[in-house]
Amino acid sequence: MMLKLTEFAPQESPSDDVVTLPYDARQKSRLLSKTDSGIKIGMSLPRGQVLRQGFVLTGSDHFRVRINAAPEALSIVRTEDALQFARACYHLGNRHVALQILPGELRFLTDHVLDQMLVGLGLTVTHDVLPFEPEHGAYHGHGH
Template identity: 50%
Template structure:
């Protein structure tokens, strides 16, 4: 069985591909099977979600690349930036893993969340696609606990008096 204990930084090649759902990519200990049929064990430090394209060093010297598996997602698309920001705010209040794209939000299918967003006037559609949510302000491995505050975002036409 291949074993992986550490991430490789930067870009480069790989010898094996491991396709995982988002839920499986949140685990630091995992036994799985690569696309080539090899058993692999992940023994990684806790607190980091495996992301699409990340590479792990295997104990035999080979390199394993992570691939995000297609999953059932809900998607909302909207050209109204304020409405989309409002939706993202409410999803964040619920600590929902959220993939943010230009004019679009994606999250794992949830009929309660779908209903909430429809209540805001958004159309929700179901898709099957890889899920790559934002890592979050406090989940980036390269920052210390003392991170600088994000700049204040001003939405056009909505200044704070």
């Protein structure tokens, strides 16, 4: 048996299970997966949505599944220099890189070419495995 998840439930809804997905999978509108407890699920959602940490999905059977962001290999740049920070954001954004922007810190999916570009700008790049929650796109609707 497979649960079909077709709509968003209010985020404050309690969940019956959790599915942990990497960023790439959270961008898909159609996806087959398993919850963390092993239940098969099929997602069929409106196109253009990115599933964010904490979103709750449901279907006609009202079973609710909370989205969890999976830990992924990330490149991390930290600087208190506002000009360096802005330059790094500019160059990564110009390449349409999904960025998680935090105070004085940028995170993106590890890419050694991008790492070298940032080192060339005078920044230090470190690596870690963490959940990845990039910025929402400026032109995407978020109706839930």
